[in-house]
Amino acid sequence: EAGVAQSPRYKIIEKRQSVAFWCNPISGHATLYWYQQILGQGPKLLIQFQNNGVVDDSQLPKDRFSAERLKGVDSTLKIQPAKLEDSAVYLCASSWGEGPYNEQFFGPGTRLTVL
Template sequence: EAGVAQSPRYKIIEKRQSVAFWCNPISGHATLYWYQQILGQGPKLLIQFQNNGVVDDSQLPKDRFSAERLKGVDSTLKIQPAKLEDSAVYLCASSLAPAPRDTQYFGPGTRLTVL
């Protein structure tokens, strides 16, 4: 079974530029999550989708971050404009049904560096 795919794996941008990350969850997984993991910390949930609807985006900085999951499969997370403090690893995860009932499976992450 293929795992959660993410691209790109690494991205370096200047502050105030825009960036987008892509995630393809495990086939059949209805729930998709985006996490931000700052160096030295545990991941923090940014947004959770159930199919193509948003379940929780309470910790998403909506003035600069946006995410979509148009067809209930792939998802894109965008930052516009980026700030220095956005440097982090962005993790995508998916589960068959909403956790904690079902296990979340994580992708390899995208490491973002903002200069």
């Protein structure tokens, strides 16, 4: 079974530039998550999708971050414009369903450096 795919693996941009990350979840997984992991911290949820609908985006900085999952499969997370404090690893995860007992399967992450 293929795992969660993410691209790119690394990205370096200047502040105020835009960047987009892509995620393809495990086949059949209805729930998709985007997390931000700042160095030395645990992952923090940014947004959760159930199929192509948003379940929770309460911690997404909506003035600069956006995400979509148009066909209920792969997803894109965008930052526009980027700030220095956005430097982090962005992790995508998926699970069979949105039930709280479901374990999440994580991709390798995209390491973003904002200069």
